[in-house]
Amino acid sequence: MFARSMHHSADLIEQHRTLSLVAELVDEGRIRTTATERLSPLDAEQLIAAHRIVESGRAIGKVVIARD
Structure with a gap:
């Protein structure tokens, strides 16, 4: 999911589009x-x-620890 940002990809805007979708x-x-x-x-x-x-x-599923 975050490969583009981790590798400073030239098409970083695609990360934004994916997360928005x-x-x-x-x-x-x-x-x-x-x-x-x-x-x-x-x-x-x-x-x-x-x-x-x-x-x-x-x-089953993910375990989340929240700050609040």
């Missing part, structure tokens, strides 16, 4: 996130909890 599709409900767990706040306790979820081998 994805945002539009999410807003329209045509695609949805794969995040299934949301932990908060961003601290050591939540990092440990997230690790346990992922290491359990039973996680």
Whole structure:
């Protein structure tokens, strides 16, 4: 997803177009996130909890740790 920006591609505007399209599709409900767990706040306790979820081998989707 971020290869263009990481490699300073000449067509960096395509990154913007892609992210804008994805945002539009999410807003329209045509695609949805794969995040299934949301932990908060961003601290050591939540990092440990997230690790346990992922290491359990039973996680489905993505585990997100939010700052708020």
